Amino acid sequence: MGAGGFGPKILFKITTPFFSAGEQVIIPVTETVVNTWIIMAVLILFAVMATRNLKKVPKGAQIVTEALVDGINGLTKQTMGEDKVGFAPYVGTLLLFVGISNIAGLFNVRPPTADVNTTMGLALMTFAMIHGFGIKSKGLGSYLKGFLEPMPFLLPLNIMGELATPISLSFRLFGNIVGGVIVMNLLYGALYSLSGAVFGLVGISAVVPVFQVIAAPLHVYFDLFAGLLQSFIFAMLTMVFVSIAMD
């Protein structure tokens, strides 16, 4: 979908010294990859700075950090059970990365989750966790027998149902975020034209796109509300599917 007008732009190309079928291998690096690096840098910086100089009696920023960690641990314990609190670091990373990616539109950064490659990668990680931990906790025999429940001839349907999980996870997140990106782009374009038309009526030739401030409340819906809700949904569904596969 990169050929369309709303796909991620290619920012630069890396020329590798390898050759394949007579042509030099060139790796195009898109906005998605660069924006992922930016978000990674922001999160790593936050993590390093928030965990420096920890004191027994928390002050200032440490209170926020402790509230965040307690919140994530509590959510994991409540959703998956007390014994599975070990998943909390992965769940917290997922929540923070996907949450910040989804609201990146507010900062004029194209959300990496607006690329189906990112969301499919995250969904495949969830898929691997579901089946990996399912086999580990139930044993291979019992796990395979689970596919024959409740009736053996439902095996193809069970397999299709399992494959539907990563597809629905990735496309739900991708669709929500890219829908928001496209609507906001179209809206900004329309408001620019509107500003131009109104200014033209008054007789001013230079266009100051004042009407674009109307887009602000829609940012609250598409970027903040839908973005954070979808990141929470992704994390909740990951937790619920993994814990169901493990018992």
Add this chain to the structure above:
Amino acid sequence: MESTNFIMMFLDWLMSFDRKALILAASAIGAGLAMIAGIGPGIGQGFAAGKGAEAVARNPKGSKQSTMVMLLGAAVAETSGILALVVALILLFGNPLVNLEGSAIIIAFSALGAGFSMIAGIGPGIGQGYAAGKGTEAVGKRPKLQSAIVRTMFLGQAVAQTTGIYALIISLALMFANPLIGML
């Protein structure tokens, strides 16, 4: 060649258009057809919202949990509408069919078929919304059981989503991995 058969006349008229125009016209109809899937989540989320209001009125002390479960269930019920939007956006902004080699009428009708397929999203939209509503009602009655109720609700909604996913797969296959062109 003149024909008195109405269908043959219609098909002859279609083939009189330029190849790309035919494919793009069919994509336009397909994009519109796909969005009919919005009926489902509309009904389903409305039911969830109604049950949410009822749950908060019955048990104001559990309103935080009820509202949270209503939002979670409604967001999952939204999925069918979003999948239909993705297909419509692909047809409008990233059309993979317009530069495809092959019989123009097959490609055009594949675009139509891709749009038709997503109408299946109505079902999961209504069904998952119903699950969300009943989950909200249950959490309103017994807020302490929120996590167990949410787990079962998500599991049920995931199973209900499968036919919507089948429709998406057929739609994507028609657009990106069209098997019909090669069969001619």
